Amino acid sequence: MLQGLVYAVISAACFGSMAILVKFGYMAGMDGAVMMQMRFTVAVVLLLFYLLAKTPRLLRISLRDLGKCAFLGLVVYWLQTTCFVNALETIPASTAALVLYGHPMAVTLLASLFLRMRVDRVVILSLALVMVGCCLVFYDAFLREVNTAGLVYALGAMATFSVYLILVQILLKGLKPLTATFYVMAFTAISFTLSGDIHAWTTLDPQQALISLALGLFPGVIAVTFLFTAIERIGSAYACIFSSVEPIITLLAAAVFLGEPVVWLQIWGAALIILGIVTPNLRLRRTEAG
Template sequence: MVKGLIYSILSALGLGTLAIFFKLGLAMGLQPVELVQYRFSLGAVALFLWLGISCPGVLKVRFRVLLKAAVLGVALYPLQSWLFVMALKHIPASTTSLIYYFYPLMTTLIAVVFLKLRPGREVFAALGLIVLGSGLVFYNAFAQQLDPRGILYALGCMGCFSIYLTVIQIFTRNDEAKTIVPYVILFMALVFSCLSSPLKIFDLNIQGWFIAIGLGLIPTALAISLLYRAVDAIGSTNVAIFSTIEPVTTVLLAAFVLDEHIASIQIVGMVFILLGIILPNLQLLKRRSALSG
């Protein structure tokens, strides 16, 4: 449980940098699909190099595992990434994030219906705190006029990611997460390389290379690998809850890197999110203490 918690939080911290790299790239004039292509292509290269040196046996996979990776990497994750980009084209990033971070609730509902999960009161309380906190973190999202298309794209993105987490849990029951993840990212790289030429990277300046490499390493190779290990260790519902530290990371980095203002109500929202993460763990510690006592 502890390892799964650490994996999910570290993954969320890494994924929290995605919006920052993305905004920096857009400010340079790079196209959204181009940025996504750099992210997955360099992420795949980094993962295969690291595993090829440190643990080459992991790269030897059965056809069944490769087929699972194709389902995740060709269908689900690219669709979620495309929906996220399309949402950003029509509505503010804060609005997209607000809608997107309702995925812990959706993931729990999917697990209840399809995986026969029976969550306790503490899980529902944690989800309530997280939803409330996310709303406060992005408190000004609906103060602006919204394009219905953007809302639909964001809702689709949220739903797709919820299904994605659930499928990961099903697919990694009998296979190690570290075995399937490099091939998932490879398939995603191939999909987006068909949409944007990978050769464009050679036209980038130093700042562009920094953004491209940062996208490939931090929110991709590192964060996605940790996400799979977390789901394998503690399940998609707990990962969805613990991973909501991601918007806190994004808001803080936006303040320091992009010089964005953080309002006091957003700080209150981040506190609610952290409480939502801590609550299930306090209950778990109490149970373990009771069993050991």
Template sequence: MLRGLVYSVISAMAFGFLPIFGRLGYDCEMGVFEMLQYRFFFAALMLLVWLLLTRPATLKPGPRTLAKAAVLGLIFYPIQSWCFISAVRTVPAAVPTLILYFYPVMVTLLCAVIYRQPITRSTVLSLVLVTLGCCLVFYEAFLMRLDATGLLLSVAAMVIFSLYLTAVQYALKGENPLPLTFYLILFAGSVHSVLAGGPTTILRLSPHCLGVAAGFGLVCTIIAVIFLYKAVELIGSPYTSIFSTVEPVTAVLASWLILDEPILPVSVVGMVLVIAGIVLPNLHLLRIRPEVQS
């Protein structure tokens, strides 16, 4: 159980650094498509090496797996990633992550409509807390008079991510998530590479900026994804979701420590409500012995 908890936290913290690397990429004068090209291609290369060493059989997907990966990697993921990184250009790095965490509300409502999943009382409690938290984040945005385009892009990233997760629920039926993830990342990298003008743009990067580009793939994608799957394998998805709520905390603290962005009290309250909305309705899970022990 402890190992799974640690893996969940590592994964969430790695995802939380995405807006930080986005801001560092802008400091290196990288374009949005260029940053995302590096993120996904470095991630695909690292994941390819890892799979070849550990699970080479997963690199032989069937046509259905490739088709699903193409839809997710050529449509949903590139658009969502573009909106998220574009938002980081004009609003504080933590804001897109905090707004993104409204997605549990969106996913719950979408699944209720599309898959007819029931909405329980604990689900309603979660939705109320997350909604209140996000309202405080928006209130902070209005207090700081943040750029409207950046806020709209943050909301768009959240909506598209919600649609993506809803589609993933269908796509993962009968699938091994590892090959699906690898080819999804590869397809997403290909899209951004075309839009960025090709992978040769990496030749003009300074050593510092090359480290930022590699960090996109290593920290925000490879470490985040591999530790996520390890956590799910050890303790299951419900526990992993609970422990992964350190992601917005990581984004806020890293923005403060690395980028010197202020933390307003209203933002802290909103962040606490978002985390409470995810954790409190699922506390009963912590009293249940997990099916898979470390």
């Protein structure tokens, strides 16, 4: 489980950069759909060059698996990402992240219903610590007036992301993480190119190009690849719990790059999230020692 935890944390750290990069993109005059078009297209190109150079055999895929990746990329991932980006346009990043981080609870519930995951006291304690920690990290979100449309988009992102993680575990079982990452992101890139601006590549200024590259590399290739690998190793529910380090990354990045203040209440929240992530591993270590 420890290896799965490391993969999930790396994925979360990269996903945590997306809210900050999207905010920078809006400041640079970019459209939400165009940013995601750039994110996924750059990610697919980078991953294609890597696979061709290192392991071209991973590009082989059956028609059945290709259809599954197409469904996830064209429909589910596109819908989840669109909701989250639209939420960021209308409400603060911390508020959007707080709503999104209801997904560990939702995924655990779905996993118990459809994947027969055993939800014991350790899992419940871990979830409780993570959820309380997220609320403390984003305590200021409760003090702000929330745009109704933005809140709906954030709830939509949380719901679709929860379903997406369960579907990844079910539909992509047995498929190599890099293969799944490449094809899911390729179809997502197609969907955002069709819903964005096909000519956007010719109008990017240097700042927008740099933001696009960062979006493709960090919350693109690295984040998705490590997330799929974590789900393959430990399942979607535990991957969600361990990925809950993402709010801490978002908090630190917002403080460093956006100048947002960090208070002690948020530091205690971060400590609770880390404790919630560590709890299942402590149980595992005791079991192995016994």
